[in-house]
Structures are given as structure tokens and as C-alpha cells.
Amino acid sequence: MKILPRNQHGQALLIVLLTLAVTLTVVLSVVSRSVTDITVSTYEEDALRAFSAAEAGIEEALLKGSIEDPVPVTIEEGVTYDVKIEDKTIDGKSFRYPKDLVSGETATFWFASHNNNGELTCSGKPCFINNIVRFCWGNPVASTVPAIEVMFYYDLTGNAMSSPNNYANVKVKRSAYDKYWVTRGNYFNDPTSGSGCNFSGDIFAYRAQISVNTHIGVSCQTAGVNVGCPIMAKVRMYYANINEPQKLGIEVSGPTANIPPQGLLIDSKGIAGESTRRINVFQGFAEPPAFFDTAVFSRVDLVKQ
Numbered sequence: 328m329k330i331l332p333r334n335q336h337g338q339a340l341l342i343v344l345l346t347l348a349v350t351l352t353v354v355l356s357v358v359s360r361s362v363t364d365i366t367v368s369t370y371e372e373d374a375l376r377a378f379s380a381a382e383a384g385i386e387e388a389l390l391k392g393s394i395e396d397p398v399p400v401t402i403e404e405g406v407t408y409d410v411k412i413e414d415k416t417i418d419g420k421s422f423r424y425p426k427d428l429v430s431g432e433t434a435t436f437w438f439a440s441h442n443n444n445g446e447l448t449c450s451g452k453p454c455f456i457n458n459i460v461r462f463c464w465g466n467p468v469a470s471t472v473p474a475i476e477v478m479f480y481y482d483l484t485g486n487a488m489s490s491p492n493n494y495a496n497v498k499v500k501r502s503a504y505d506k507y508w509v510t511r512g513n514y515f516n517d518p519t520s521g522s523g524c525n526f527s528g529d530i531f532a533y534r535a536q537i538s539v540n541t542h543i544g545v546s547c548q549t550a551g552v553n554v555g556c557p558i559m560a561k562v563r564m565y566y567a568n569i570n571e572p573q574k575l576g577i578e579v580s581g582p583t584a585n586i587p588p589q590g591l592l593i594d595s596k597g598i599a600g601e602s603t604r605r606i607n608v609f610q611g612f613a614e615p616p617a618f619f620d621t622a623v624f625s626r627v628d629l630v631k632q
Contacts, residue, residue, distance in 0.1 A: 373602035376406050380597030381606040384408035388593045389610060406599045414588035419453060420579055422589045423527035425609040427572035428564035433617045436577045438557035439488055440587040441612050447558065449488045455557050457584035458539050462504075462562060463524030463576045465532030473573040474505030474515055474565040477535065478620060480558040481543050487558055497558065500543050504535040505565070529574060561620060 380402055387400070388410050399409040424434040440452035465473050479500045486493040505515035516535065524531040539557060540546050560577070567573040579586055590611040597604045 369600070370602060373600035374604065376599035377597040377602045377604040378606075380406050380408040380599060381595045381604045382597070384410040384595030384597065385593055385606055385608050388412055388591075388595065389608075406597075408595055408597045410596075411594045413592050413594075414590075419585035419587075421526040421576060422586060423529055423574065423576040425592075427574050429567045429569050429572045430565055431563070433561050433563045433620070434575050435611065435614050436560045436562065437587055437589055437612060438559055445613055446490070446492055447488050448490075449485075453585050453587045454488070455579060455584065455586050457579060457581040459580045459584065460537045460539060460560070461524060461534050461578045461580070462537070462560075463526075463531035463534045463578060464562075464564070465573050466571070467530055467532045469532070469571050469573065471566055471568060471571055472506050472532075473567040474503065474507075474511075474513070475535070475575070476501065476503040476563040476565065477537070478561040478563070479537070479539075479542060480560070481556050482558060483556060485556060498543075502535075502537070502542070503565075504533070506533060507566075511566075524576065524578060526578060527576065529576065531574065531576065559614075561614075561617075563617075563620070 383402065384400070399407055401407045422436065424436075426434070428434060438455035439447045439449060440454055442448045442452070462475065462477055464475050479502075480497055481500070482488070482494070482497045484496045486495070487497055503513070503515040504518040505511060505513055506518055508515040508517060518533040518535045520533065524534045562575060564573055564575065577586065590609055593608045593610060595606045595608075597606075
């Protein structure tokens, strides 16, 4: 048997220890990676289940269609959703439309309330009965200058607000506003700066102030007589490209000026394990499709002469 010199005994031991260290490091790395993969996989599965639970909460709220919060629901063990629903206005004085618009898109602002069946009413519910309305739009730092068209729907008889909601006397008054109306040659009205339109934490570039009584030529602010005279305003955006959608809002002024709820803001939170996902949806009230704004129609049959 060959006997190693004394100094080589230490070298052999060092090689053995290094081999064991490398082997142990590789084993621990594999184990750690396996644990990490399992943890990530579990978290991803929980995240997907939480998102699905939040979607289920949105679906329930949309089907229910009321402002009462549904009770928290357990879908399966460890998977729940909780939904909160609220009327969307700011102290009844202003409303920032939840979606920014591009050219051709419209937003509807209601001056009349809706009952639980979705019908227009002013009976026991707030309706706009004052005079001054400000439409606010545009991003101050945008490279494009947007314009708007305002379609103001009203009913001097108030029948549109009374059951069974007769819309035969509804009329519409149109106006348009563009800062660059001279350059563009569209002969829109010239808006003012956005001062007085800084609500909802937003700053708007432009505003158009409308005196309702002057605009439609009759007083709509006498409570108990013409309540429900203004119905809604549809606002169409112009000159806003898809890369720079423009914000839009409405504000009313006066001690008795209020606008009713504009829709329902639904907040659904889904929980699965340690994962939480939240979805927000704004559900506006039902309205005619936008193509009716420029369509020609008649309440009676047309006869060729």
C-alpha cells in the first residue's frame, strides 16, 4: 500500500470537502428552484381565481342593476368576492365622464333621474331645475386641440318625466365649440379657457357655459312647473385622435342647481388565497344608440306624393 506524504493528506481532504460543497450547492439549488416554482405556480393560480371571482361580482351587480351592495359571496373554499356600488356624481354639482373620448365618440349627461326600472322621473328624485351648465373638456398638455358638439334634449311639457313617459314632445338644440374654429373653418362657437372646471382632481383645457333658458328659449328653472324640462345632453368629441383621447366633464352652478346620479360605479374585489384582484366598471343608464343622433326618422308612415 502506497502511503501519501503528510502534506498530500491535507490536499486530498480539501478536494473531498470541495466536492461535497459543490454537490450540496447543486442539490440545494434544485430544491430551492422547485420550491420557488411551486410558490409561483400557486400564486398565479390564486391570482387567476381572484380575477375570475371579481368578474363574477361585476356580473352579479350588472344583472341586479340597483345601488344596493350585494352581500359578500363565497364561490368555493378560500375564494370570495365583495362588491360595492355607488351613484356616480360629485356632491350633485359636477361629473367627470369616466372614459376619455376620441373623435366621433359621445358621452351622455343626464339632467333627470331614473327610477328602479330605468324610467325617467323627477318624482321624489333630483332633477336639474336651474340655468347655468358648463361643459368642460380637453387635456391642457395635449398636442391636439379638441372640439365638442352639444346636443341638448328637453321637453317643455314635462311629459317625458311622467309615467308612462311620453317622448312625443322631446326636442333637441345643437351647438358646437372649437378653439380653432377660424383655422378649421367649421364656424363653431369659440369656447373659453378651462377656468372654473377644475373638479374631480382634473384640470380641463376648455369650457363652454350654456344658459339653458337662453339656449332653448324658455325658462326651465321653475320648480313644480317645468321640472324635468331638461332631459339630457349628449356631447360628441371632435379632433381627438386615438393616441390622445380627451377628457370630458359637466358642472352646474347655483344654490338649487344639482344634477342627478349619472350611473353606477361598481367596484368588485376578488380574493383567492393570498391574492386579491379588483375590477372597476362604470354602468351608465340606457340611451338610444349614437347613430340616431344624425338619423332621419318619423313617428308616422311616410307617403310618397
